[in-house]
Amino acid sequence: AAESGFDAEEVESDLAAAATGPLPVLAVVGRPNVGKSTLVNRIIGRREAVVEDRPGVTRDRVTYEAEWTGRRFKVVDTGGWEQDVLGIQASVAAQAEFAVEAADAVVLVVDATVGVTDADEAVVKLLRRAGKPVVLCANKVDGSSMEAEAAYLWSLGVGEPHPVSALHGRGTGDLLDAVLDALPEAPAETFGATVGGPRRIALIGRPNVGKSSLLNRAAGEERVVVHETAGTTRDPVDELIELGGKTWKFVDTAGIRRRVHLQGGADYYASLRTAAALERAEVAVVLIDVTEPISVQDTRIITMAVDAGRALVIAYNKWDLLDEERRFYLEREIEQELVQVRWAPRVNISARTGRHLEKLVPAVETALAGWESRVPTGKLNAFLGQLVASHPHPLRGGKQPRILFGTQAGTRPPRFVLFASGFLEAGYRRFIERRLREEFGFEGSPIHVSVRVRE
Ligand code: GDP
Numbered sequence: 439a440a441e442s443g444f445d446a447e448e449v450e451s452d453l454a455a456a457a458t459g460p461l462p463v464l465a466v467v468g469r470p471n472v473g474k475s476t477l478v479n480r481i482i483g484r485r486e487a488v489v490e491d492r493p494g495v496t497r498d499r500v501t502y503e504a505e506w507t508g509r510r511f512k513v514v515d516t517g518g519w520e521q522d523v524l525g526i527q528a529s530v531a532a533q534a535e536f537a538v539e540a541a542d543a544v545v546l547v548v549d550a551t552v553g554v555t556d557a558d559e560a561v562v563k564l565l566r567r568a569g570k571p572v573v574l575c576a577n578k579v580d581g582s583s584m585e586a587e588a589a590y591l592w593s594l595g596v597g598e599p600h601p602v603s604a605l606h607g608r609g610t611g612d613l614l615d616a617v618l619d620a621l622p623e624a625p626a627e628t629f630g631a632t633v634g635g636p637r638r639i640a641l642i643g644r645p646n647v648g649k650s651s652l653l654n655r656a657a658g659e660e661r662v663v664v665h666e667t668a669g670t671t672r673d674p675v676d677e678l679i680e681l682g683g684k685t686w687k688f689v690d691t692a693g694i695r696r697r698v699h700l701q702g703g704a705d706y707y708a709s710l711r712t713a714a715a716l717e718r719a720e721v722a723v724v725l726i727d728v729t730e731p732i733s734v735q736d737t738r739i740i741t742m743a744v745d746a747g748r749a750l751v752i753a754y755n756k757w758d759l760l761d762e763e764r765r766f767y768l769e770r771e772i773e774q775e776l777v778q779v780r781w782a783p784r785v786n787i788s789a790r791t792g793r794h795l796e797k798l799v800p801a802v803e804t805a806l807a808g809w810e811s812r813v814p815t816g817k818l819n820a821f822l823g824q825l826v827a828s829h830p831h832p833l834r835g836g837k838q839p840r841i842l843f844g845t846q847a848g849t850r851p852p853r854f855v856l857f858a859s860g861f862l863e864a865g866y867r868r869f870i871e872r873r874l875r876e877e878f879g880f881e882g883s884p885i886h887v888s889v890r891v892r893e
């Protein structure tokens with residue numbers, strides 16, 4: 439690396455940053471208008487140095503990556519979700535539920551200018567039951583004259599209130615220090631801990647696509663273990679199911695079986711569920727109902743899986759109901775709406791008749807293999823060398839940015855870092871990414887390509 443002008447230490451830290459294993463998850467909760475979204479923006483705003491280009495389906499994120507003093511974690515913004523749909527009580531309950539299931543620690547945001555309200559107390563009660571570490575953020579403390587009000591929040595009984603102005607940045611450093619103390623080094627359920635154990639599948643999709651039907655059919659008489667207890671007070675949320683001669687862990691099946699009937703709020707719950715399941719899974723099987731047009735909700739769920747960095751299989755369900763005409767339109771919709779995830783294995787199934795269910799396991803295995811695959815550095819650079827020679831970057835201001843070398847810094851999903859002599863245009867980066875797939879496959883997995891530019 440030395441002769442190319444890169445600082446060895448910098449390179450190392452970039453590689454470490456790209457080699458992301460599972461990261462601990464922080465959920466930011468609190469009643470509406472206390473400043474959750476402002477705080478989340480402040481936390482993630484610190485990390486913009488890495489140029490990352492993921493040609494995505496439209497962005498609709500719930501989880502963001504953040505870094506503080508060299509440690510990386512994920513932040514879940516519950517502030518952007520449709521809080522008015524459910525009313526305050528139900529929305530904070532849903533947030534807290536998410537915090538129990540998916541987060542490793544929680545920041546509870548309270549508006550110090552308002553003081554403690556019933557809604558705040560309700561959140562605290564739910565969080566207590568969850569037993570996850572809580573860091574209390576006394577927000578809107580824009581000046582030192584407000585700090586006495588912040589101290590009053592000791593009365594909530596969740597420990598020290600950290601006075602913060604999310605708007606101006608005041609106190610956020612101390613808050614983040616406390617967050618890092620509360621977060622474990624790695625999430626509770628690490629990939630490593632289950633090596634050799636059952637692989638974890640999230641069965642997701644919008645309401646009524648057939649998730650519980652598929653689950654019931656898959657489980658059938660073959661269900662091995664109904665509950666996952668592990669000596670905790672947690673809900674038994676997962677099921678071990680034997681399919682294709684192997685045992686698989688379907689995560690958060692309790693969420694699929696426990697159907698929430700709420701007027702207007704079903705979508706909200708569904709996206710909480712989806713985010714929680716994705717956090718804990720290695721591979722997502724997204725169900726699409728072929729009898730209905732592919733909707734924004736479908737693509738949003740697929741985007742969530744891709745953004746979560748999970749392996750992906752798309753299962754087109756209710757195939758038994760498909761007629762010739764609908765099939766014609768379906769294929770066109772897939773071509774238009776799902777072109778960005780063309781790399782995901784596809785199965786056409788019927789949870790009702792059992793059609794092609796035996797194809798699900800091979801598809802999941804293919805996706806997991808793509809997700810875990812690694813390209814040796816020598817092979818990668820031979821490929822990049824040829825590519826750069828045959829398709830150089832367009833000239834910019836008389837200069838030609840060049841890719842100097844690249845390496846695969848991580849797997850699950852594959853992550854690449856390219857080192858370049860100048861800024862690479864987005865189009866060129868997408869071209870590289872496309873060629874990487876053509877050359878090496880990665881079927882069923884998102885891939886990340888970040889570019890490190892020598893200043
Ligand atoms: P959320 O509903 O909890 O996500 O709250 P938002 O982040 O949307 O913030 C609600 C309102 O409070 C917005 O008008 C923010 O500008 C304001 N706000 C957030 N943080 C602060 C702060 O630290 N100080 C002040 N004065 N206002 C804030």
Ligand code: GDP
Binds near residue numbers: 643648759787789
């Ligand atoms: P979920 O909300 O995603 O769990 O969906 P359900 O499993 O509850 O299914 C919703 C409806 O679709 C139910 O009436 C199911 O019987 C029906 N359904 C599910 N899968 C199929 C299928 O493959 N073919 C047909 N014809 N109906 C299905």
